[in-house]
């Protein structure tokens with residue numbers, strides 16, 4: 001019995017040593033995926049939105065669908081949804097999500113007019129949300 005226990009202790013000790021030394025940064029990773037910081041998520045919105053404009057002008061439905069789907073994923077992220085805890089922020093986040101959903105649907109249906117409309121709706125929420133939280137921050 002004793003050697004087994006000793007062995008277990010040594011194993012635990014080694015595990016503690018390795019995790020203690022091997023990892024840079026926070027000891028306990030954030031429980032909520034994804035792990036990338038807020039700034040990266042927010043910048044990704046801009047990159048995707050630009051790619052969508054390119055896809056709209058080129059008539060490229062595959063890119064449109066891919067980029068809109070990526071934005072849809074961002075629209076569901078807790079890090080995005082809870083950045084500012086005001087009612088207006090929540091409202092704009094919801095409108096953003098609807099516009100992005102419309103964009104995905106338009107890309108699937110290969111309907112460029114609907115896609116352009118959804119893109120305009122989405123862009124409006126970018127500006128409105130940013131204007132709102134700038135007012136809250138100041």
Ligand code: HEC
Pocket residue numbers: 039042043045046047049083084089090092093094096122123125126127129130133
């Ligand atoms: C529901 C609110 C909301 C919507 C809609 C929204 N954003 Fe943002 N965005 C934020 C927040 C919050 C930040 C972080 C601002 C801060 O506190 O510094 C941010 C930051 C950014 C940044 C700056 C990142 C940095 O820190 O350098 C960019 C670029 C950006 N958003 C682009 C967009 C684009 C493009 C859209 C539309 C496709 C959009 N956002 C829609 C809330 C929103």
